[in-house]
Amino acid sequence: MNNRYTDKSFQGFFTNADDIRHTMIELLGDTSGHTIIEPCFGEGAFIKDLIGSPKQIDAIDIDEEHFKREVKFNNCNYYHLDFIDYHIHSENRVEMLPDREYDSTICNPPYGLKFSKEYRKDIKKKFPDVYARESYGLFFYLTLKSLKENGKYVFIMPDTFFTSTNLTYLRKFILETAKPTHILQFKSKRFGSVNFGYGNLCIIAGTKTKTTPDCDINWIDAVSSDEALINLLDTDKTTIKGSYLIENCNDSWISPKVIGSVSFSRDVITLDEIADCKTGIYTGNNTDYCGYNIDNPPKRVNGHAVNWSDVIMTPTLDEKESGIAKEVAYVPFIRGGHREPFETTNSCIRWDKEAVIFYDKDKKARLQNKVFYFKEGLAIPMVTSGRLSASTFNNAIFDQGVVGVFAKNNDYHNFLLIYLNDDFSSKLKSLIAPGANNSANYLKRLKIPKLTIEELNEATKIVETAKSLGWNETKLMRAKYIKSVI
Missing domain, CATH: 3.90.220 (Adenine-n6-DNA-methyltransferase TaqI; Chain A, domain 2)
Structure with missing residues (x-):
């Protein structure tokens, strides 16, 4: 273990919740002919069931245990490296990733990696705009940068970036770089017995392009629902406009269901x-x-x-x-x-x-x-x-x-x-x-x-x-x- 982390946990969990997994794969869609990056593939929960036949998958993981399994996937190259440090300390690279832009990505990044104080300084030196204390945002940020223009992405992450002041940078990045097509919010208990330390999670899917005011985003709030997410993709067509995300970027993004329960009939100011x-x-x-x-x-x-x-x-x-x-x-x-x-x-x-x-x-x-x-x-x-x-x-x-x-x-x-x-x-x-x-x-x-x-x-x-x-x-x-x- 190097001095990048303050504990030995990579805070990674196998995404073995079938409904979540199939929903994400459905959102990614047909990957035939795609080059795909999976920056923390774990046990291969996503890449083993992709729709279509990808041209090439580059699967990356820091945990050497994930390379000891006999199960291999077609057209897949494996890279044993630390995806974040690969971008922070390029001078220390032992293994090189292909020099290419990808068509798509699907990912369940680590949540809450505990970086050392010294390493957080290194992150901020390399990427001054990011919040160095939250790992899932860094994975999203760095992975999206590796996609082609209009490349597709599907991530599952805590929904704290909707409201956190520290993660305003991530909301801005999504507006500038990663136009969402779908947002699904739900309780973390859908993962079963795993305790993430986060109340709600979300799946966010979209394309690498600028978010425009007139674009439609399907926002499914399943926080209080037990309905299968895969079914809600077909039945819940609640949408918001990109203008809502743009206008509220510096404050917070709230689901349409919640917004509808709290409204004013007059002008407002802030406390x-x-x-x-x-x-x-x-x-x-x-x-x-x-x-x-x-x-x-x-x-x-x-x-x-x-x-x-x-x-x-x-x-x-x-x-x-x-x-x-x-x-x-x-x-x-x-x-x-x-x-x-x-x-x-x-x-x-x-x-x-x-x-x-x-x-x-x-x-x-x-x-x-x-x-x-x-x-x-x-x-x-x-x-x-x-x-x-x-x-x-x-x-x-x-x-x-x-x-x-x-x-x-x-x-x-x-x-x-x-x-x-x-x-x-x-x-x-x-x-x-x-x-x-x-x-x-x-x-x-x-x-x-x-x-x-x-x-x-x-x-x-x-x-x-x-x-x-x-x-x-x-x-x-x-x-x-x-x-x-x-």
């Missing part, structure tokens, strides 16, 4: 336009610097017990900036995890002068976005079950497990409290990032309806009512309000 979304502090040493109310300890203790009477609830402006002139001093602290909308915190953090210096100088600590500490805002837990929840806080510091949302115009504060706790916002967030991570960069992209002053004032009245009657007691009132403003 980033009306609020700052910031991640908070990391002490570098939670045991010594984080505390909790000794009379009301959390279920999961992280820190040390503190007498709550010792917590300074309203520090001065100078104390907020530089710390409190005491040997040890605490201020309220908002930590990650779900909180009720008006819940007071039982956590605290050291904010004496010595502690502030530690946060600023320690290599592990992160005194990030300090200007937002002690401001009035909303706390959204970074990691949840996937549902958004927001809670109010003020005169407190928030940690890195929280995204603090600070309305640029205070008139929006109460509206955002209602909106970010509504199921509608959770659906919107799932369009941007289907997983449980609610990072600041994802939340910034949430769509927000443009509201009138009267509508913002109505939100404030509802929040004031909720403070007196209880949040749950205003559920119907809040739901009616959200319905009226979207």
